[in-house]
Amino acid sequence: MTQTPPTQAAALAREGDPVLAAVLVAIGAATAVTGVIEGLLAPPAFPVLAVVFVVSVGVTAVYQIPSGRAPGPPALGVAAALLVIAVPGTNPLFDVGLWVVAFFVSKLVVTRSPWMAAQWSGQAAVAALAFVFGARALAASGVPGWIAVPLGLAAYFAVVLAIDFIRSKGQWSRTGRGVGLGALSPARLALVWGVATLVALVDWAISEGYLQVLVGADDELELARQTIPLLIVALVFYALAKRRETRVSERRLNGIVDAARALPWNPEDDLTNTMKSFAERAVDAAVFTVRRTPPGRNEIGAKFTRTGALVDPQLDETPYDDEDGVPGEHEQDAVEPVEYLVAMRKDGGVPFSQEDERALDAIGHIASETARVRGAYDLLLDRVDRDSLTGLPNYNAFQRSLVRLNEDRQYASGLAVLFIDLDQFKRLNDTEGHHVGDEMLATVATRLRASVRPHDFVARVGGDEFVVILTKLQSLAESKAIADRIVANLSKPVLLDGREYRPLVSVGLAFSAAQETDPRSIVVDADHSMLSIKRSRRQGGPSFESSIGISPHRSSRINEIVAKAIDDGTLNVVYQPIVNMAEDRIWAFESLVRYTHPELGRISTSSLIEKAKGLGRMDQLTKLVIAASLKSAREFQRVVPSVRTMTINLEVEQIRDEHVGGFLKEIVPQYPEVTLCLELNERSTKDIDDELRAQAEVFREMGMLIALDDYGSEASSVGALVSIPMDILKIDRSLAGNLDDTRQREVVRALQGFSDAFEYSTIVEGVEAQEQAEILLQIGVKHAQGFFYGRPVPFAQTMSRLKNSGDAGTLGRPRLAERGRLG
Incomplete structure (x- = not known):
């Protein structure tokens, strides 16, 4: 069952009572005719005043303020304040009749609908009679005018609201469905009543001579006291109406420009929602909807066609889904029907203008063109990937x-x-x-x-x-x-x-x-x-x-080979130096795993790690590397006492006790002379929780270091810099590959500044040339790792280097200038 939007429901309810509408039209016509007859029987003393009155009411009635916080209640204006001249007047029926005629003309110009304008005029006529004769009755009973006029205006607004509530069948709830008053805004009602009261009292005080303006008994002065306040009110509210019109025009233009500047719209966003979003920026309406029926009464709409190319599901990277109910063999027969972007105005508000309709049509046209271009693009991609003879992917x-x-x-x-x-x-x-x-x-x-x-x-x-x-x-x-x-x-x-x-x-x-x-x-x-x-x-x-x-x-064979190598402990661990560039000395080694099969040759590290994960042996492999690395580090430290740090690679989930964490707590205390650094892969930190952060702190208290590894690689996140306690930031080689590029150099400089601010050490990976090292030193980076300082080599070769060259960072090259010590 389709639900009717709140605004549309209220509008239908209001239009659905032809008897009440006819009664209101009759009341409005009767009031106007009676006023004309009264004017003929007792012509006004100043015909010019009648003309000024009609013009002022017509101009002022254009400006209205919404009375609701949600669609439902009508918009109210201050034109009723001009009825104040009828309170002390000698022919109130004539004044009210003229006011209704002016009100009708104003509404007719705005709505372009004689029937709607006549209904509104009839509703206003009842309220105007209540105001004028109520205030006159209060004044006749001795109530001061400054009290009688505000009470009369209150009666006017109460009658307008009551009649509109009946016409809407009480659908003023906050949701727009069901009877209620939740949509009515007391603050806005008070504002409209306050402004109307102020205008009426000032007009009344001037015309009655209380403000000592244009004092005198001449007919010309009397006419001036009557007409000048009306003209001033008309000019003020005409200016306000023009200002609002300008702001509305700016809104339309900005909405269209925003839609055009956003091209091409994000293909991942729903086209309908994007279109409605830009329509809301351009046109002031309560509800926007996309449907297959044209706009109805008091609505505007724009045609919208979401024509697009149909892509072969084999080439679509989204998961297979056939919930649309259209069999694959009939997909090409599916035709997108014309739809309409429809805007529905708040009930009682200013009706749509031709400019609103043009703005909505522009948004709809941009959306249709976007859909067409997307379809053409998808079709072009589909043709590039398709064999023209068979229709199969190529x-x-x-x-x-x-x-x-x-x-x-x-x-x-x-x-x-x-x-x-x-x-x-x-x-x-x-x-x-x-x-x-x-x-x-x-x-x-x-x-x-x-x-x-x-x-x-x-x-x-x-x-x-x-x-x-x-x-x-x-x-x-x-x-x-x-x-x-x-x-x-x-x-x-x-x-x-x-x-x-x-x-x-x-x-x-x-x-x-x-x-x-x-x-x-x-x-x-x-x-x-x-x-x-x-x-x-x-x-x-x-x-x-x-x-x-x-x-x-051979995939199953590789699995068997990797499993056997891990189970037998026959994997190889190699070591790459980490250097303090300022002092050109080694202070740490990173341990890396390698494996070469006698028949298949070397198995890549990425494949080795992937197979170990799939076989459920990743923790076992990591423990083997940790044990071998700590043992090697002890031997390195005996040869060169200053080299006491060993780094190993883990994923953050592995530091839990049930994985590798418990093993670390047991084995690390056995090597007090070695500082173990846990390099946590940056990509693995996205799912870190409080338990893992606490575990990292435990390891730091045990004397271990925490490093964030591979930062700056694909899909890196700034959040990773603060998601886990750490001591070292390792910058991925992708950020140091072209330090001649100012942008890349400044990124590294910024990361070094971040590390300095939080007292982290920064290590740049992938340094392969002396020029890179010199640039890094110039921008404040002290530590590096890469082929320039040494390739990963087995234990024996590493020991030979330490025995022959000590902690020298560079071999066979001039050392870089001293720039400080590692903290």
Whole structure:
């Protein structure tokens, strides 16, 4: 069930009582006619005064102040204050009749609706009669005019509010739904009544001669006392109305300019919400909505089309979702209907102007153009990534998707690549023609898409070559079963150009049970397996049936190798010096893990760490490194007593007692001569909690140092600088790679200043040349690490360096100038 917005509900309620509307129109007409008749029977002494009165009322009635804090209550003006001339007057019906006529003309000009203007005039006529005759009755009973006039105005506003409350069927609640008075603002009511009272009393005092202005008995002076206050009031409120109009025009212009300056709108934000946001800045309205029906009475709207290109779900990086209820094969038939950005004014407020409508139309046009450009851009990207013949993603799209699907999967989620080659395709092209070959390729593509699951991926990567990425697999057997189904579907007969053909394919399958460091290796293995099938055909294998070759993908073997190396403790630990550049001396080493397999060669550190995490052996690996590092540090310190600090790498979660924290508390006290520094990876600190901060403080009290490692790498956060207690800030090599760049140099200078302010030591990583070191010294950085001072080498080579050169930071080069000591 669709709910009606509060403003629209109140408007419908007000318009839904034609009897009350007709009564109000009749009252207004009767009041005006009666006034005209009274004027004819007893012409005014000063016709000019009547003209000035009508003009002043018409001008003043334009200026209104909202009486509610929310949509519902009407806007009120001070035009009623000019009725004060009828209180002491000799022909009050004539004065009220003229006032109603002027009020009607003013509302007609503003609303451009005679029926609405007549209703408002009838409502105002009842209130005006209550004011004038109520005040006259009070004055006749001896109540002073300065009391009778404010009470009469109170009666005027009370009658207006009461009639409007009835017309709105009581829908003045704060929410706009249901009967209530919550939307009414007492403060605004008091303001309007106060201003109207002040205007009425000043007008009344001048016209009655109480202020001794234009004193005299001449007719000209009497006319001046009557007309000048009216003209002054009209001029003041005309100026206020113009000022408001100028501010509204500025608002419209600023809203449109803001929408234009914000182009291109953020594609991650909902286009409808962005459009409504800019519309709210440009047009003063209570409610903005986007719907498929045109604007109704007392509303304005702009057409809006959210036309956009449909992107292949295989190329969309958002998770698969078919909740829209439109089957994939019919997606291209979906047509976006025209919608409308509709604005609904606060009830009783000043109606929309043509300028409001133009501003809203401009916002809607900008939004439509934004949607069109987005659609064209998405379509262009889609075409770049798509094979024009089959409609499948191409090789570039396949490469990106393979990386994404490999990275997004959980460790226990298997992935397989099928490399599919359409055999004897060249012969088909040469003998039957390319049009038949094209039809064969299109048929294979269609069958492939129909054979896989929604979260799998299909692409054409060459002339007669296709690949399929199977995801969310539990085993190699499951991937083989899906591959068998695909081959069975592809091998069914197909009728092309009046003849029947049976496609013949060779399929290479490579299965990966865990996330790969280099996912391209799966493709290579699948390709090799497919080529083996083709070679077997040439060597006498099955020639007339499709075949699948399964690759012995090596990911599971690497897992076994890494697990065995950790379990057996055969990993290698290497050490890289950390140097005080000012003194050109080594004061610490960072320990790093390495492993070289006799057959496979060196396994990259990133792959080693990744496999250890996936195998649940990361804590075990870290403990091995800690134990080896502390033992080595003791030996280093015996050779060079000043080198007593050893740094090791951890993720912040590992410092909990149940991971590595308990081990640290046991082993560190066994090496009192060594200062252990825990380098916590900056990316791992994003989820730090109070328990981890407390643990870090415990380690610091035990004499350990805390370093924030790799700061400045991709996705670094300023919050990491204050999220955990630390002693050392290690700046990533990416911020020191080009110190000739003023911006990069100033970033490093700023980080050094931050460290100085909080008494941290700063270490810049990746220093590979003397020029870098000299620039860093010039901007205040004292400590560095990198190939310029030494590559990571095993224990024996490190000991040899210390024995031969002591704590010298540079070997075979002139030392940099002394600039201070390490604190």
